[in-house]
Amino acid sequence: MSSTPTLESLQFKNRLYWLLLAIGGLVAAAGMYAVHLMEHHGHIITGMNNQIVWGMPHVFAIFLIVAASGVLNVASIGSVFGKAIYKARAPLASLLSIAMLAGGLTVLMLDLGRPDRIIVAATNYNLTSVFAWNVLLYSGMVGLVVVYLWTMMERRMNPYNKAAGIGVFVWRFVLTTGTGLIFAFLTARQAYGSALLPPMFIVLSFAWGMAVFHLVQTSIYMWNEKVIDPAILQRKKHLLGVFVLGSLYMVATYHLTNAYFSQQQGFERFILLDGGIYPSLFWWGYVLLGNVLPLVLLYAPGIQRDRWAALAALLIILGGFALLYVFIIGGQAWPLNLFPGYEVSSTFADGQISAYSPSIYEFLLGLGGLSIAFLITTVSVRVLNFMPQDKPYIAD
Amino acid sequence: MSDMDMDRRNFLKTSVGAAAVAIAPGMMLYSVAQAKGEGASSKVRWGMLIDTNQCKPGCNDCVTACNNENGLSGETKATDSQWIRKIDIKDISTGREISLPMMCQHCEHPPCVDVCPTNASMKRADGIVLVDKHRCIGCRYCMMACPYKARSFVHEPLTGQNPDVPRGKGTVESCTLCVHRIDVGGKPACSEACPNQAIVFGDLNDENSEIAQKVRSVASVQVRADLRLNPGVRYQGI
Numbered sequence: 191m192s193s194t195p196t197l198e199s200l201q202f203k204n205r206l207y208w209l210l211l212a213i214g215g216l217v218a219a220a221g222m223y224a225v226h227l228m229e230h231h232g233h234i235i236t237g238m239n240n241q242i243v244w245g246m247p248h249v250f251a252i253f254l255i256v257a258a259s260g261v262l263n264v265a266s267i268g269s270v271f272g273k274a275i276y277k278a279r280a281p282l283a284s285l286l287s288i289a290m291l292a293g294g295l296t297v298l299m300l301d302l303g304r305p306d307r308i309i310v311a312a313t314n315y316n317l318t319s320v321f322a323w324n325v326l327l328y329s330g331m332v333g334l335v336v337v338y339l340w341t342m343m344e345r346r347m348n349p350y351n352k353a354a355g356i357g358v359f360v361w362r363f364v365l366t367t368g369t370g371l372i373f374a375f376l377t378a379r380q381a382y383g384s385a386l387l388p389p390m391f392i393v394l395s396f397a398w399g400m401a402v403f404h405l406v407q408t409s410i411y412m413w414n415e416k417v418i419d420p421a422i423l424q425r426k427k428h429l430l431g432v433f434v435l436g437s438l439y440m441v442a443t444y445h446l447t448n449a450y451f452s453q454q455q456g457f458e459r460f461i462l463l464d465g466g467i468y469p470s471l472f473w474w475g476y477v478l479l480g481n482v483l484p485l486v487l488l489y490a491p492g493i494q495r496d497r498w499a500a501l502a503a504l505l506i507i508l509g510g511f512a513l514l515y516v517f518i519i520g521g522q523a524w525p526l527n528l529f530p531g532y533e534v535s536s537t538f539a540d541g542q543i544s545a546y547s548p549s550i551y552e553f554l555l556g557l558g559g560l561s562i563a564f565l566i567t568t569v570s571v572r573v574l575n576f577m578p579q580d581k582p583y584i585a586d
Numbered sequence: 587m588s589d590m591d592m593d594r595r596n597f598l599k600t601s602v603g604a605a606a607v608a609i610a611p612g613m614m615l616y617s618v619a620q621a622k623g624e625g626a627s628s629k630v631r632w633g634m635l636i637d638t639n640q641c642k643p644g645c646n647d648c649v650t651a652c653n654n655e656n657g658l659s660g661e662t663k664a665t666d667s668q669w670i671r672k673i674d675i676k677d678i679s680t681g682r683e684i685s686l687p688m689m690c691q692h693c694e695h696p697p698c699v700d701v702c703p704t705n706a707s708m709k710r711a712d713g714i715v716l717v718d719k720h721r722c723i724g725c726r727y728c729m730m731a732c733p734y735k736a737r738s739f740v741h742e743p744l745t746g747q748n749p750d751v752p753r754g755k756g757t758v759e760s761c762t763l764c765v766h767r768i769d770v771g772g773k774p775a776c777s778e779a780c781p782n783q784a785i786v787f788g789d790l791n792d793e794n795s796e797i798a799q800k801v802r803s804v805a806s807v808q809v810r811a812d813l814r815l816n817p818g819v820r821y822q823g824i
Contacts, residue, residue: 232755234741239664243726243739303724303739303756311723314704321703321727377697377813378733526735528688528809529824532675536688537662538735540673544664 195415203413207572214565221558224551225300233303236552241544242522247301249514250556253398254294254563255328255369256391257510258287259362260399265338266362269355275422278578280355282410283403284339285570286563287362290402291332293563297555320371327365334361343574366392373521380457381521386447390440394510397433401506404430406567408500410577418496419580427499431488434506438481441513457524460543461516468520471512480509519546628711632763633790633818634777635797635806636686640784643685646672651779652689655764657748667738667753669761670776675824684824687776687785690715690736690761691809691817698728698737707758713790713818714763722757729758733810734817736760790818 227235238245261283268277299305315322338358341351370388377383404426411418418426445462448454461468484502487493523544528534534541570576652670653660662668670689676682692715698707699715706721707728717728717737729737737760744753750766753759764774772778777785788797800806806820 232742233739234665239741240667240729240738241664241735243729303726303758304722304754307721307723310704310721314721316702316705318700319703319727321701321725325703372727375701376730378810379730522730526733528673528734529675531679532677532684534673534675536671536673538668538671538688539664540671540688540735 207568210568211565214561214568217561218558218565220554221300221556221561224554224558225305228301228551228555229305235549237546237548238552239544239546241539242519242546244518244522245546246515246548246552247297247555247559248518249511250559251294251297251301252369252518253507253510253514254290254297254559256366256395257398257402257507258290258294259331259366259369259392260395260397261286261290261403262335262358262362263396263399264403265355266359269338269352270359274581275425278580279403279407281339281342282407282571282576282578284335284342284358285576286403286406286567287335287399288332288339289563289566289570291328292566293559293561295328296562297559300555300558320368320375324365324368324372327361327368331358331361331365334358362395363392366395373517378526379521380448380454380524380527381461381517384444384447386440386444390437390444393433393440394437394513397430397437397506398510400426400430400433401503401510404503405500405507407578408496408503410571411496414577422580423496423499427488427502430499430503430506431485434481434484434488438477441476453527453530460524461520465520465523465543468516468523472516475512476509476516479505480512481506484509522546626710626712626714629791630712631790631818632713632768633692633788633797633820634763634774635786635800635804635820635822637782637784637786638684638686638821638823640782641685641687641780642782643674643683645685645781647779647781648672648687648776648785651775652761655748655767655775656751656762657744657746657753665741667740667759669736669738669759686821686824688734688736688809689776689819690732690763691734691815691819692761692763693818694816696815697731697733701727701731703727710765714765714768715760716762716765717758717760719752719754719757719759722754724756724758726758732760733813733815 236245264276264283265280265287267273268275268280299308302308311322311325315325334354334357338351338354341347341354367388370391373382374385374387375383407418445458449458449462459465462472463469484505487498487502487505523546525534525539525541525543528540649668649670649672650660652658656669658667658669670687673686673688675684675686677684692709692713694709694713696707696709696715699709701707703725704721704723706718706723707715708718709715724739726739729735729739737758739758740753740755743755747753751762764772764776767773767775773787774785777787786797786800788795790798790801792798800822801820804822806822807824808815808817808820
């Protein structure tokens with residue numbers, strides 16, 4: 191790898207940059223077009239219905255929001271716990287957090303039945319609704335991270351960096367708790383209504399956020415024709431591995447406690463064994479591709495190249511999508527238990543497993559949100575200095 | 587006084603006059619649009635007692651009446667609204683079969699109201715749980731929260747609505763207990779349509795009402811009573 195850029199390589203990168211922007215812009219435009227069609231025809235053109243009320247857009251949105259909180263771990267380890275190599279990466283982590291929050295919230299907002307009434311959501315708060323809390327938590331998070339970035343990138347603001355870092359650290363825990371509570375507060379659905387969900391989402395956010403960070407960092411280093419210091423890469427890989435193991439533990443605990451309660455065994459059987467796409471996605475997608483294989487790539491002796499770590503990060507992200515699909519869609523597909531001890535049937539799918547097949551418009555909306563996060567990151571990395579600047583000597 | 591002053595005075599007079607003429611009809615319409623009479627009273631708790639022994643399997647009269655009253659299509663695709671549905675249940679251990687109507691249970695502690703971010707889901711003082719169609723943003727959190735799956739989301743543009751029952755694409759809706767009938771002294775369409783009078787409607791708080799007397803004298807249950815939501819709809823014979 192050459193470290194002195196030539197005129198040709200700079201011109202090539204310049205063109206590549208505009209090409210990336212064009213691709214990202216096209217995907218975002220396709221997402222907007224899907225929103226326009228959903229607005230015009232109604233949600234009838236999506237795969238969602240009165241049984242599966244939240245679908246593919248929510249998988250994308252919740253992944254982005256959870257990862258947006260988790261990516262700030264890098265910043266917190268730097269600012270709150272004072273580790274130099276993480277502090278050097280805090281600006282990039284903050285940028286990714288803002289970008290993913292923006293993408294995720296755009297998807298959530300545009301999936302509403304009446305996105306034109308967003309001002310109603312911004313001016314009427316039901317204090318018992320965790321959705322209303324989240325409106326404040328998400329917008330507050332963006333504001334706080336902007337201030338945090340300011341304390342890092344403006345020298346005169348440096349003295350306030352620690353305070354802002356602690357603020358971000360606390361806020362993101364509360365934020366991911368709020369995301370978990372969306373499901374934890376659902377009293378009647380067997381998949382949800384568990385106090386385990388907020389901590390599970392927090393630990394999942396660590397793994398997903400770290401994976402996103404690692405993938406982006408690897409891309410930026412490649413773009414600048416630099417190689418991550420092997421010592422730093424080693425520490426990152428270990429941390430990512432620990433987070434993956436932690437999240438796997440939380441998911442296992444959630445399913446094992448469920449499986450212990452006889453009233454929940456039917457549901458667990460459905461999700462883990464005979465529910466068709468859901469067990470397949472859980473075991474093959476989440477457990478094998480999203481956890482076991484990445485752990486092998488991160489820890490197996492002899493595999494030390496940074497590309498393998500980047501592949502592990504990519505697999506962790508895809509595994510996250512698989513888990514959220516199983517959790518959100520599979521959780522709704524399982525019927526509500528209105529009459530325990532009875533066989534139930536009706537015209538409204540009572541007692542039946544509900545079917546769901548996402549439509550292209552849902553994917554376009556979700557990918558549109560991803561591309562918004564991508565565009566914000568790409569442009570910001572180009573115009574501002576987000577490249578991690580490591581000190582020659584790492585004290586910690 | 588100069589001509590210019592006179593012009594100015596005339597201009598102001600005309601302007602004020604024109605403004606008054608422009609605003610007055612609006613003000614009058616505004617006063618017409620205000621609700622007449624008293625608001626809902628918290629002394630009342632509207633409810634229903636459904637006798638499943640009288641509810642015939644295969645009979646759909648309550649559902650049809652609801653659809654006609656509220657302007658629903660009556661179709662049963664996964665994306666169609668169903669405010670009331672017939673559920674057939676069979677006891678797994680004894681094989682006993684029961685048929686019953688299921689709709690919004692008008693809970694005292696409705697989870698849909700708790701989770702609604704904009705207060706669009708609300709409980710009236712007289713216990714009727716409603717959706718404010720002007721406030722609903724269509725997030726569908728209430729549908730996730732309802733233990734009875736009583737709510738539907740409007741997936742398509744609507745035509746031919748009943749003016750008494752406003753509905754809207756992109757918002758959530760459910761049984762209103764025919765609030766537009768109750769407010770003029772009537773009773774819900776399903777209760778009126780049942781050929782066996784299996785649905786008794788009335789004020790649970792009025793000890794002389796038929797429903798209150800029946801609730802006192804016969805064994806009735808609330809569906810998912812374990813959730814402690816205290817629904818206003820009770821079932822007899824389950």
